[in-house]
Amino acid sequence: MTGVSTRPALPVPFHEYQLDAAYDEMVDSNGSVRPHYERLYQGILNLEANELRHRQHMAELSFLHQGITFTVYGLEEGTERIFPNDPLPRILTHSEWSRIERGLAQRITALNFFLKDIYFEGRILADGVVPRDMVYTCKHFRRQMRAFSVRKDVYVSIAGTDLIRMPSGEFVVLEDNVRVPSGVSYMLVSRDAAKRIFPRTFRECGVEPIEHYPHALLSTLRTLAPQGCAEPAIALLTPGVYNSAYFEHAFLARQMGIELVEGRDLVVHDNFVYMRTTAGLRRVDVIYRRIDDDFVDPLAFRRDSALGAPGLFNAYRAGNVSLANALGTGVADDKAIYAYVPAIIRYYLKEDPILNNVETFQMSDSTERKHVLGNLEKYVVKAVGESGGYGMLIGPHSTALERQEFRRRVEADPRNYIAQPTILLSRAPCSIDGTVQPRHVDLRPYILYGDKITIVPGGLTRVALRKGSLVVNSSQGGGSKDTWVLHHD
Amino acid sequence: MLSRVADSLYWMSRYLERAEHTARVINVQLSLILEHGAGSDELYWARVLRSLAIQLSGEEQDQATLAQSLIRETTHRASIVSCVMAARENARQVREQISSEMWAQLNRLFHSVRQARDQGEGIDPREFLQSVKDGAHLFQGITDSTMTHGEGWQFIQAGRHSERAVALSSLVGSYFRELPQTGVGEPEYLEWIGLLRSCTAFEAYCKAYTADLRPGRIAEFLVLHPTFPHSIRFSAASLEAAVKAIGAEAASRAASRVERIAGRLHATLSFSHIDEIMAGGLDSYLDTVLRQCSQVHNALYQTYIAYPIELALGA
Known part of the structure; x- marks a missing residue:
């Protein structure tokens, strides 16, 4: 990269801050600090040596004592880990955010229309905009949902959309999460930590608040109350304490003041759902379920599931209980359907998408497949129904053996895979061993869709803390940082 | 809850x-x-x-x-x-x-x-x-x-005091089975202090009876003392109070049964005299206490936690 070495180095602790081809959130291509990062930059320069490390340590200790942890699957010992949090906030200007906000609102609206359509007449399929077999072969399509009116036609009440920033500075959508998106509790606790670490800078910058998220979520769930139910009893259904996101389930239930239930707490009788309490059985009207479709009801879906409640699906179909998100929403975040989302937006809303997609190759298409399999080292290959960074090949960082294995898998089941060019995610400053260095980040805002659309400003910025890594998932060594959306540009 | x-x-x-x-x-x-x-x-x-x-x-x-x-x-x-x-x-x-x-x-x-x-x-x-x-x-x-000192807190109290009543009964029982109770000689003196200390009771005992250790008094103190927090009676009283408070909060129809059983445990300890207990055998008395503790535990479970669904639906 020409020019990199000729530029004067930044002062300590930024002395190891080097730019490359990725978009840098803090420093522009001339090497000067972007105006909206200036206050944070100065704030860090003014810290005593080691002060940053000390504050970071205090924040980590408080995470440990609060038990802010997540679970890593497939590891025997010490499955519970502290959630790695980087203390330096990622900052977005007001205008950057407002474009993202409009784009997300547009996207969730279109996806809800799409879900209603495919579970009823299927106009979009008849018109050939989305291939019929693409929808029906999706493993998250639920035929049990056909011709069933969900409350207020809201399929996706809660979405978490992953955005990345291209080297050009443009935000694009990497994937939609419209089943059971997680991470919002880390957004809230990261804000808490950032306010403690940079109180002055936070105040001076003028940051949009996010603390109302639990309340907004509660209001969204309320709008789903079954007909004629004015004061719904709402419960959050968790798979239990061994789930990777259990901390979040407990956190949200506490913040909203709703009951945190497990499948074994629920009883379905005469198509009504009850929870077992010390005062006997109590009706439940709305369930914010944090378990996958397959496990909700062993009578309707997976018979071996002990996580849900037998009979829950019938109670749902009878309209006596609402679920958020609705069942069968996974069609809309299938990574193969993803490629059609721009077309879906144009079809229902007659608007151009505000946020673009990443170029995506369908492995079910033989020409595209041939091209990708011939150049695997350049692409990221993903299984369409997976999330959390599982079932994924990152071409440039893969070994020949891994590529061979993936080639075999793709050829065996092409519908199950898509490929995308490897994208250099933007980088933001992070505190690494007492110095400030850039690391790759993405952004997951959380969208609430009820009687109105609520998007708390910012979201969870996930960061690949390993140098050079492009994988931000917490299960794969990623962490989080706070996201500041400024009142002004 | x-x-x-x-x-x-x-x-x-x-x-x-x-x-x-x-x-x-x-x-x-x-x-x-x-x-x-x-x-x-x-x-x-x-x-x-x-x-x-x-x-x-x-x-x-x-x-x-x-x-x-x-x-x-x-x-x-x-x-x-x-x-x-x-x-x-x-x-x-x-x-x-x-x-x-x-x-x-x-x-x-x-x-x-x-x-x-x-x-x-x-x-x-x-x-x-x-x-x-x-x-x-x-x-x-x-x-x-x-x-909040509500239902959840009361369950915490119930857990603490039923555990304490059971643990104290086993502890006191084992010492009295194994040490001679006729007089306190030098070799046993330390043992009895050990028992009292194990119940954080040495200082409290001394205040009540001076450092003159006598097995009968020790038993009376650890089993029947009304206000010392590591006596069995105190635990039974606290357990009963918690059970009553839970009944009031949960307003369950079945609450009266568990309240009766917890009340009986407390009454057993409140109206016993140490001489009668020693005459009849401390061991068998503590066995009765242990049995009643486990009855309270079972009743608590049947009433609030593991009740049959049919009963709750009130069919």
Whole structure:
């Protein structure tokens, strides 16, 4: 990269801050600090040596004592880990955010229309905009949902959309999460930590608040109350304490003041759902379920599931209980359907998408497949129904053996895979061993869709803390940082 | 409140009480053992195990090693580390129900015992036991001052006091079975002090009866004292109070049964006289107490936690 070495180095602790081809959130291509990062930059320069490390340590200790942890699957010992949090906030200007906000609102609206359509007449399929077999072969399509009116036609009440920033500075959508998106509790606790670490800078910058998220979520769930139910009893259904996101389930239930239930707490009788309490059985009207479709009801879906409640699906179909998100929403975040989302937006809303997609190759298409399999080292290959960074090949960082294995898998089941060019995610400053260095980040805002659309400003910025890594998932060594959306540009 | 939540709060509290009790008993024993001649360890540790109602299974090592392993190993379910872990695991299941301060304290205690387990021989056992006791006391104080004294808190009290009543009954029973009660000679004197200390009762006893140790008085103090917090009667009274409060909160139709059983346990202890107890045999009296404790536990479960659905639907 020409020019990199000729530029004067930044002062300590930024002395190891080097730019490359990725978009840098803090420093522009001339090497000067972007105006909206200036206050944070100065704030860090003014810290005593080691002060940053000390504050970071205090924040980590408080995470440990609060038990802010997540679970890593497939590891025997010490499955519970502290959630790695980087203390330096990622900052977005007001205008950057407002474009993202409009784009997300547009996207969730279109996806809800799409879900209603495919579970009823299927106009979009008849018109050939989305291939019929693409929808029906999706493993998250639920035929049990056909011709069933969900409350207020809201399929996706809660979405978490992953955005990345291209080297050009443009935000694009990497994937939609419209089943059971997680991470919002880390957004809230990261804000808490950032306010403690940079109180002055936070105040001076003028940051949009996010603390109302639990309340907004509660209001969204309320709008789903079954007909004629004015004061719904709402419960959050968790798979239990061994789930990777259990901390979040407990956190949200506490913040909203709703009951945190497990499948074994629920009883379905005469198509009504009850929870077992010390005062006997109590009706439940709305369930914010944090378990996958397959496990909700062993009578309707997976018979071996002990996580849900037998009979829950019938109670749902009878309209006596609402679920958020609705069942069968996974069609809309299938990574193969993803490629059609721009077309879906144009079809229902007659608007151009505000946020673009990443170029995506369908492995079910033989020409595209041939091209990708011939150049695997350049692409990221993903299984369409997976999330959390599982079932994924990152071409440039893969070994020949891994590529061979993936080639075999793709050829065996092409519908199950898509490929995308490897994208250099933007980088933001992070505190690494007492110095400030850039690391790759993405952004997951959380969208609430009820009687109105609520998007708390910012979201969870996930960061690949390993140098050079492009994988931000917490299960794969990623962490989080706070996201500041400024009142002004 | 969810039945499962009540269940977890109850056991969280029981396990923590058990950890604290075990820590106290072993700590007292470690200091007593300094007074004994070498070679007699095995004998004393055997009593400790009996007083904690821990049975030696065939393939385990000798008593002294087992007793030592109770401090920081996880091989035995009754060990201090296992109890703290179980308490924390129960708390984790209901962490949205307890205050953040409570959770943070229990977490601190958990991390410190886990660290001790990992360090193994490197730690001073008495310092460690003291830290467990302090950690448990701190948790109780935080619980009392940060959590609403509602139904959940009452389940915590119920757990603590039923555990304490059971633990005290086993402890007192084992000492009285094994020590001569005719007079207190020099060799036994230390043993009786050990019993009182194991119940944090030595100073309180001295205030009531002076340092003149007599088995009958010791039994009266530990079994029947109305206001000393580590007496069986006090625990029974607190258990009954918790059960009544739970009944009032839950407004359950079946509450009267468990209240009756808890009331009977309390009454048994309130209206007994020590001379009659000793005449009839302390052992069989404590057996009755233990049986009634387990009846209260069962009734509590049948009423609030593991009740049959058909009953609740009121068909």
